[in-house]
Amino acid sequence: MSEEEIAELRSRILSMARKAETGKDPLGWFEDLYESSNGNESMIPWSNGEAHQFLIEWMRSVSPGGKALVVGSGLGEDAAHLAKIGWDVTAFDISPTAIEWSSKIYGDLNIHWRVENLLNLPDEWVGHWDLVVEVHILQAIPEGIRNSASKKLAPLLAPGGKLICIGRYESSNEYSEGPPWPLAESFIHSIGEGLNQTHFEVKSRDHDEAGLLRYISVWDRQV
Ligand SMILES: C[S@@+](CC[C@H](N)C(=O)[O-])C[C@H]1O[C@@H](n2cnc3c(N)ncnc32)[C@H](O)[C@@H]1O
Numbered sequence: 719m720s721e722e723e724i725a726e727l728r729s730r731i732l733s734m735a736r737k738a739e740t741g742k743d744p745l746g747w748f749e750d751l752y753e754s755s756n757g758n759e760s761m762i763p764w765s766n767g768e769a770h771q772f773l774i775e776w777m778r779s780v781s782p783g784g785k786a787l788v789v790g791s792g793l794g795e796d797a798a799h800l801a802k803i804g805w806d807v808t809a810f811d812i813s814p815t816a817i818e819w820s821s822k823i824y825g826d827l828n829i830h831w832r833v834e835n836l837l838n839l840p841d842e843w844v845g846h847w848d849l850v851v852e853v854h855i856l857q858a859i860p861e862g863i864r865n866s867a868s869k870k871l872a873p874l875l876a877p878g879g880k881l882i883c884i885g886r887y888e889s890s891n892e893y894s895e896g897p898p899w900p901l902a903e904s905f906i907h908s909i910g911e912g913l914n915q916t917h918f919e920v921k922s923r924d925h926d927e928a929g930l931l932r933y934i935s936v937w938d939r940q941v
Pocket residue numbers: 745748749764765789790791792793810811812813816834835836837853854855858859867
């Protein structure tokens with residue numbers, strides 16, 4: 719994609735998100751974007767065909783096995799990585815098109831794909847998961863509902879389970895025209911309320927533009 723095309727896509731996404739924010743369905747633009755992309759992955763700006771670098775690196779220190787839940791799985795790269803290293807993976811997204819699309823890309827992997835909304839998950843998922851992974855979801859949800867969404871994550875863990883969150887880190891108090899909206903450190907720490915935070919790190923990905931900071935935060939639920 720040329721720089722001009724990237725700028726055009728960004729402006730289209732901002733306008734879709736703005737319109738949705740003021741309407742009845744602030745998250746509806748995700749499905750609109752996936753659907754209107756007609757199977758062209760280059761139209762999904764957060765997808766590059768690979769799992770997030772921080773997730774790949776962090777998972778090297780965790781023994782695989784157990785039930786993993788991938789929140790807002792997009793085109794499924796993180797879910798596929800976890801399945802390949804030995805986790806029993808369920809991945810969900812609010813967008814039916816994203817879920818259908820991922821299930822085709824990774825049809826050879828035994829992943830349970832589900833259309834679900836983080837704000838209203840099945841009751842039986844509470845306390846069920848050995849690993850919950852959230853990459854770039856909370857930063858894509860408007861502030862008005864972000865807090866309610868973040869509170870849904872910690873209760874999903876089974877005793878001994880781990881929560882991993884990865885996203886953009888707010889490094890200044892300047893207003894950022896999102897999505898994405900970089901997250902303040904105090905908000906990030908609040909995601910794991912009631913859990914034991916075992917790791918928190920702010921850094922950049924290998925090919926990030928200068929000054930772009932991201933975080934990875936990991937929590938355990940006590941056995
Ligand atoms: C910025 S994308 C990130 C996708 C993927 N995690 C990645 O890193 O490539 C945000 C994703 O979250 C999904 N999403 C947004 N709000 C959601 C919600 N309330 N419940 C489930 N999925 C949601 C969107 O459809 C979209 O696929």
